[in-house]
Each structure stands twice: as structure tokens, then as C-alpha cells.
Amino acid sequence: MTLISKSSFDEIERNIKRQAKTRAFYTIIFILSIVFIIILGVDVANERNAGSFSRGITKVFDFPLDIISDAFERGWGWYPLLLKYFPTLLSTVNMALFATLVGFFGAVIMSLLASRNLIKNKFIIQFTRRILDILRSFPEIIIATLLLYLMGQSILPAFFAIAIHTIGVLGKLFSEVIENIDEGPIEGLTSLGSSWPQKIIYGVFPQVFPHFVSYTMLRLEINVRSSTILGFVGAGGIGQALKLSIAWRFGDHVSAIMVLIIVTIVIIDRLSSLVRHRVIGLKI
Amino acid sequence: MSHFQNQDFEVSKEFLEVQKKVDASTKRNYRRVSIGFLILFIYCFVTSYQFGLFDIGSRWFSDRVSLMLLDTYANKDHIIMRWDNTSKISVRFEGSKKMTYDPQPDFLIYNNDGNFNTMVFTSGRKVNFYKNFIELEGYSDVVGKLRLGINNYGKPAILSDQKEIPKWIRVTENKIEVRPNLFERIQIYKSKVVVHRYQVGWRYFFFDFDSLLRDLSFNDIIKISFSSDRITPELGNNYFILQEFLNNSIWFHGPVFFALLETIMMALIGTLIASIIGLFLSFLAASNINPFKIIRIIVKRFFDFLRAVDTLIWSLLLLRAFGPGLFTGIFAIALTEIGTLGKLMSEAIENTDPNQQEGVASTGASTLQKQRYGILPQIMPVFISQTLYTLESNTRSAIIIGAMGSGGIGMLFLSYMRTGVDFENVAYVAALVLITVMLMDLFSSWLRNFIINS
Numbered sequence: 001m002t003l004i005s006k007s008s009f010d011e012i013e014r015n016i017k018r019q020a021k022t023r024a025f026y027t028i029i030f031i032l033s034i035v036f037i038i039i040l041g042v043d044v045a046n047e048r049n050a051g052s053f054s055r056g057i058t059k060v061f062d063f064p065l066d067i068i069s070d071a072f073e074r075g076w077g078w079y080p081l082l083l084k085y086f087p088t089l090l091s092t093v094n095m096a097l098f099a100t101l102v103g104f105f106g107a108v109i110m111s112l113l114a115s116r117n118l119i120k121n122k123f124i125i126q127f128t129r130r131i132l133d134i135l136r137s138f139p140e141i142i143i144a145t146l147l148l149y150l151m152g153q154s155i156l157p158a159f160f161a162i163a164i165h166t167i168g169v170l171g172k173l174f175s176e177v178i179e180n181i182d183e184g185p186i187e188g189l190t191s192l193g194s195s196w197p198q199k200i201i202y203g204v205f206p207q208v209f210p211h212f213v214s215y216t217m218l219r220l221e222i223n224v225r226s227s228t229i230l231g232f233v234g235a236g237g238i239g240q241a242l243k244l245s246i247a248w249r250f251g252d253h254v255s256a257i258m259v260l261i262i263v264t265i266v267i268i269d270r271l272s273s274l275v276r277h278r279v280i281g282l283k284i
Numbered sequence: 285m286s287h288f289q290n291q292d293f294e295v296s297k298e299f300l301e302v303q304k305k306v307d308a309s310t311k312r313n314y315r316r317v318s319i320g321f322l323i324l325f326i327y328c329f330v331t332s333y334q335f336g337l338f339d340i341g342s343r344w345f346s347d348r349v350s351l352m353l354l355d356t357y358a359n360k361d362h363i364i365m366r367w368d369n370t371s372k373i374s375v376r377f378e379g380s381k382k383m384t385y386d387p388q389p390d391f392l393i394y395n396n397d398g399n400f401n402t403m404v405f406t407s408g409r410k411v412n413f414y415k416n417f418i419e420l421e422g423y424s425d426v427v428g429k430l431r432l433g434i435n436n437y438g439k440p441a442i443l444s445d446q447k448e449i450p451k452w453i454r455v456t457e458n459k460i461e462v463r464p465n466l467f468e469r470i471q472i473y474k475s476k477v478v479v480h481r482y483q484v485g486w487r488y489f490f491f492d493f494d495s496l497l498r499d500l501s502f503n504d505i506i507k508i509s510f511s512s513d514r515i516t517p518e519l520g521n522n523y524f525i526l527q528e529f530l531n532n533s534i535w536f537h538g539p540v541f542f543a544l545l546e547t548i549m550m551a552l553i554g555t556l557i558a559s560i561i562g563l564f565l566s567f568l569a570a571s572n573i574n575p576f577k578i579i580r581i582i583v584k585r586f587f588d589f590l591r592a593v594d595t596l597i598w599s600l601l602l603l604r605a606f607g608p609g610l611f612t613g614i615f616a617i618a619l620t621e622i623g624t625l626g627k628l629m630s631e632a633i634e635n636t637d638p639n640q641q642e643g644v645a646s647t648g649a650s651t652l653q654k655q656r657y658g659i660l661p662q663i664m665p666v667f668i669s670q671t672l673y674t675l676e677s678n679t680r681s682a683i684i685i686g687a688m689g690s691g692g693i694g695m696l697f698l699s700y701m702r703t704g705v706d707f708e709n710v711a712y713v714a715a716l717v718l719i720t721v722m723l724m725d726l727f728s729s730w731l732r733n734f735i736i737n738s
Contacts, residue, residue: 041549044549045549045611046611056605057605059604060601060602062604063604094331098331098332133722137717137718138721139680140684145687145697146701149348150345150352151344152343154343156335156336156337156343226684228596229596229684229688232596242600261596261597262593265591265594266588269591
């Protein structure tokens with residue numbers, strides 16, 4: 001005696017096959033649409049671009065080879081160039097560091113105001129969140145160019161641009177972390193009659209601090225990258241040096257600056273992942 | 285009772301020891317934290333000083349700030365009267381000669397019987413144009429009537445007797461500048477008078493000055509779009525309206541939308557290409573799939589290299605090859621993204637559950653089938669959510685790369701900024717960028733939820 005008759009078994013099989021068919025159909029449509037978008041985009045690009053794709057692809061290695069050969073021509077004199085541009089690199093990294101720090105403190109304050117479990121007033125939460133959305137959405141370059149016009153050429157516009165963006169990004173991430181904490185410590189502190197700041201300092205911060213630090217380190221790495229980019233549009237630092245040496249066609253200078261930037265990014269990347277792993281591993 | 289006391293004593297002794305330890309560690313912690321904060325504070329102070337954060341107030345070009353803010357939400361008409369032909373006053377939009385009003389607007393009143401004409405500001409204050417001078421009317425901090433004009437020596441001067449000249453009038457050798465508030469400005473030169481009359485709003489946002497549809501209301505436009513009488517014989521009405529809108533010579537909707545599309549294309553195609561190549565390469569870098577250590581290490585170092593060479597440097601290198609255009613942006617985004625995504629996905633593949641793979645293998649599946657049914661379903665959620673997450677951040681990168689010279693809305697923004705005149709256009713592009721990035725964010729999170737739920 002069989003528990004499942006042959007016919008019902010067949011039906012189940014048919015159902016599964018039908019499901020697989022519809023799923024395959026959707027997958028094919030999805031893939032086709034992606035292929036279509038890529039082909040269309042490349043076609044439009046080919047039409048709009050100053051040079052076509054086929055001509056450009058042959059020249060991809062021209063510029064890198066140019067600057068490398070320039071660097072070799074310079075010989076031993078290339079190494080002092082690294083030293084020459086080191087101060088500009090320091091100013092860029094310092095700017096990113098300070099902007100991240102300011103962004104961190106701003107984000108902590110904003111995230112406290114945007115977390116549902118700490119603030120009961122819905123209006124404040126929504127208001128803070130919309131502000132964070134706006135701060136997050138503007139690319140740094142737009143804020144930086146606007147401020148460059150209003151403040152003149154200096155490092156401050158880039159600093160503000162990065163700090164503002166960092167507040168937006170970190171504020172959102174921090175508030176998500178805060179909303180996921182264990183409420184027990186806060187309840188315990190409430191039962192002891194502690195004030196709101198005490199609840200935050202002893203109930204919330206110990207839980208969220210590792211996550212905060214790890215997100216901030218990740219952000220620091222991104223901010224170092226964007227501070228070089230902002231230098232490129234006129235905020236000083238190593239980005240500006242790069243722009244000038246490209247404009248003057250000093251291949252040896254360009255290669256030295258690029259090496260400095262790449263090495264810095266690798267170091268910061270390693271450092272931030274080291275700190276992240278240590279802090280998350282600790283889990284206070 | 286004594287027993288109780290005894291025990292109590294013993295416990296408190298231990299307790300005191302523990303308490304002492306706790307106290308010491310708290311003290312140590314406090315010291316550490318306070319030293320940390322002190323260093324932080326000193327660093328912040330020194331850096332702020334170095335950056336010039338303390339004298340930030342003096343660093344702003346305050347005239348630029350006010351002008352820019354004004355320009356973003358207001359527009360102005362120039363009212364020009366030449367001293368040699370005072371009967372004819374011309375009104376130009378933003379001072380452009382091509383945009384001179386032919387039926388003149390209502391705020392200019394010609395008094396046919398009198399010997400003067402009147403211009404009314406939005407605030408209701410007036411300027412009267414006489415043959416040899418102009419007269420300001422309605423300003424509370426001026427006693428009597430203020431007359432400005434050309435004196436006997438042929439120079440601009442204040443003609444009426446004034447006990448004290450208000451602060452907002454600046455008299456120089458060849459020019460008198462009157463700026464009572466942001467919305468009113470009068471300049472008197474040797475040859476002419478120029479009055480700037482500001483109005484709030486983005487004028488001619490839909491149809492420009494030369495358009496036939498300029499002064500029509502929204503209802504009229506709707507009526508025209510449904511009516512069968514053609515405005516121009518060559519084009520259908522709807523197409524004509526669209527053409528007029530896109531070819532707006534003040535707001536440049538056509539080029540702006542195209543630049544926006546270019547930027548979105550850069551981000552979308554760059555992300556798609558990167559996700560396909562990155563997914564493929566990540567299989568090569570995963571230790572549980574690829575048994576050849578050398579290839580694994582090469583691919584992993586390749587990912588590191590792609591990430592270390594920043595988007596900035598990629599775009600600069602590619603800019604030389606492909607020139608300003610979409611390709612530079614697409615490949616700059618794709619190259620960086622392959623590094624990030626490849627690293628993430630190879631880690632995800634290494635963390636997959638081997639049981640599923642073994643289960644699939646036990647049915648006699650080939651290597652390819654093993655990966656398709658044993659691994660791909662496990663990493664697909666990570667892959668999709670990561671790709672969609674980066675889509676939004678890549679939109680932002682596309683704008684930045686564009687500003688560096690590869691086109692799109694970033695470059696357009698920078699070029700508007702560099703001319704430094706049309707801040708309403710700057711504000712328009714900035715608003716579009718904000719909306720685009722937000723929509724991209726919403727779209728990617730919606731798609732993520734949709735795919736993961738189904």
C-alpha cells in the first residue's frame with residue numbers, strides 16, 4: 001500500500017517543473033535585460049565618446065607606460081620626489097582624519113536623536129533622519145566646490161564636505177546599531193532612576209562602541225580616498241599636486257605621487273582592518 | 285547572632301578587597317580615558333588652528349554668499365535708461381540684450397502727460413525717471429525726496445539736499461551704487477541708469493524667453509496638447525511642447541537630463557560589468573573551489589591592486605585612453621568595483637556550508653553543476669545585496685568621476701560653478717543630483733527587498 005498515489009506524485013513533480021520553468025523564465029528575462037542595458041549603454045557611449053572604444057582600448061597602457069618610463073629616465077633622482085610630496089600627503093591624510101573625527105562626533109549626536117528606542121518623539125526622529133538622508137546624498141565634490149567658491153582656495157571646504165558626508169553616512173549606520181541593542185541595561189538603569197545622559201553613557205555606549213569604531217575606521221579609509229579627489233578640484237593637498245604635475249606633463253612627478261597615494265591607501269586599509277578585527281574581536 | 289556578625293565580617297573583608305581592586309581599575313580606566321580625551325582635544329585644537337577654523341567668520345566671501353543665495357531663488361530684470369534718450373526705457377531679463385521685453389511689463393508705468401516715467405519694485409517702492417535725474421520714493425530712512433543724477437560736471441552725483449546719506453548709497457568717481465536691500469539695486473553711470481528688479485522664483489523654467497509658449501498657464505498648455513490645431517505646421521503639438529521644454533536656453537533641460545542619464549548609465553553599466561566579472565573571478569580566488577594556490581594568490585593580489593589604485597587614479601589613467609566620455613567612467617567604476625566585490629564574494633564563497641556541495645556531489649553532479657547548485661544559492665543573497673548596495677554609492681562615484689573630466693552631471697555642475705554667474709542653474713543641477721541619488725538609494729533597497737523576499 002502506498003501513502004502517496006502515483007497520480008499525486010506526478011502532480012507534485014509537474015508543479016515543481018512548472019515552478020522551475022517560471023523561475024528560469026524570470027532569470028532569462030533578467031539576464032536579457034542586463035545584456036540589453038549593457039549593449040545599449042556601450043552603444044550610446046561609443047557614439048558620445050570623444051574616441052571610440054576600439055581606438056581607446058589600444059591606448060590604455062600608453063599613459064601608464066609614459067609615466068613609468070619618465071620615472072626610469074629620472075633614475076635615482078626619482079626617490080627624492082617621494083620626499084618632496086610627502087608633506088602634501090600628510091596634509092591630505094590629516095584632513096581626512098580630522099574630518100572623520102568631527103564626522104564621528106556629529107554622527108554620534110545625530111544617531112542618538114534618530115534612534116527609535118532612545119527618543120520617543122516621532123517628529124524629532126523623522127526630522128533627524130531626513131537631515132541625515134540629505135547630508136548623505138550630496139556627493140562630497142558638490143559641497144566642496146560650492147564651499148570653494150564661497151571660501152576661496154583652502155583646505156577648509158574639503159574638510160567641511162567630508163565631515164558633512166561622514167555625519168550623514170555614519171549617523172544612519174550608528175542609529176541602526178543603536179536600534180539593535182539589548183534593552184536590558186537601559187531598563188536596569190531606568191529602574192535605578194538614572195538620567196537620560198547616564199542611560200546613554202552606561203547603557204548604550206558600551207554596547208555600541210565596538211561597532212561605532214569599526215564603521216568609523218571603514219569610513220576613514222574611504223575619506224582618505226575622497227580627500228585626494230577633493231584636492232584634485234582645488235582643495236589643496238596631494239590631489240592638487242597630482243593635478244598640477246599632470247597638467248605640466250611631468251611623468252616622473254605623476255608616478256611618484258601615484259605611488260604615494262597607493263601606498264597610503266594600502267597602509268590605511270590594512271590599519272583599519274586590523275583595528276576593526278581587534279575591536280570587534282574584543283566585544284566589550 | 286555572633287555567628288551572623290562573624291560571617292558578615294568575613295564577607296565584608298573579601299568584599300573590601302574586591303572593591304579596592306575595582307576602585308583601582310576604575311581609576312586606571314578614568315586616567316586612561318582622560319588622557320585619551322586630552323590628546324584628542326589637543327589634536328583637535330592644533331588642527332583646527334592649522335586649518336583656520338577659529339577665524340572661519342572672516343574666511344567667507346560674504347558678498348558671494350548673499351549673491352549666490354539670492355541668485356538661487358530669485359531672478360532679476362534690468363531696467364535701463366540712457367541719459368541721452370530718456371523717453372525710451374528698456375527692460376531686459378537678466379540683462380541679456382536678446383531678452384528685451386517688447387510689450388513692456390506692467391511694473392513700468394509711462395506717464396504720458398507728465399515729464400517722468402515710473403518703475404515699481406516688488407516691495408511697492410518706486411523709482412521715477414526724469415529727464416536729468418531719478419527720484420527714489422518710499423524709503424523710510426531718507427528724509428524728503430532723494431534725487432540722483434548727473435551734475436554740471438557730467439559726473440553721477442546726489443542732486444537733492446541730504447543732511448545725511450544713508451549707508452546703502454556708495455558714491456564713487458564714476459558710479460553711484462544704491463543697494464537698499466537685496467531685492468533692489470540701482471546703479472548710476474555717466475551714460476545710463478541701470479535698475480535691478482528682483483523677483484522670487486525660477487522664471488522661464490519650462491519655456492524660455494523666445495518660446496511661443498512663454499506666458500501660457502499650465503491649463504493652456506494642457507489645452508494645447510489635446511487640441512488638434514497645430515501651433516507650427518511641421519510638428520505635432522505634444523512634440524512641439526516637448527521640444528520647447530528640452531531646448532530651453534536658460535535652464536538647458538535637454539543637456540541636463542542627458543548628462544544625468546549619462547551618469548546613471550556609468551554607474552549602472554559599471555556596476556553590472558563589475559558584478560559579472562567579479563563574481564567569476566571570486567570563484568577563482570576561493571580556496572574551497574580552486575585547488576591551485578598560485579592562481580588563487582595571483583587573483584587575490586589582483587583584487588587588492590584594483591582596490592588600492594583609487595577611483596581617482598583609474599579615471600585619470602583611463603581619461604588619457606578613452607577621452608572624456610562614458611567609457612572612462614564605466615571602466616573606472618568597474619575596475620574599482622571588481623576589486624571590492626571580488627574580495628567580498630571570495631570570502632563569502634569560502635564561508636559557504638560544504639554539506640550542500642557534498643549533497644549535490646553525491647547525486648553525481650559534474651563540477652560545474654556542483655557549483656551551480658551547491659554554492660551559488662548560498663552566495664546569491666550576499667551577491668545581490670552587495671551589488672545593489674554599491675549601485676547607490678557608485679552613482680555618487682560616477683558624479684565625482686564625471687567632475688574629474690569624464691562627463692555627465694558632475695562635469696556639468698563643475699562647468700556651471702566655474703562660470704560663477706548662473707547660480708540658479710547650479711541649484712537646479714544640485715537638486716537633481718540630490719533627487720537622483722535618493723531615488724537610486726530607494727530603488728536599490730526596493731529591488732533588494734523584492735528579490736530577497738521572492
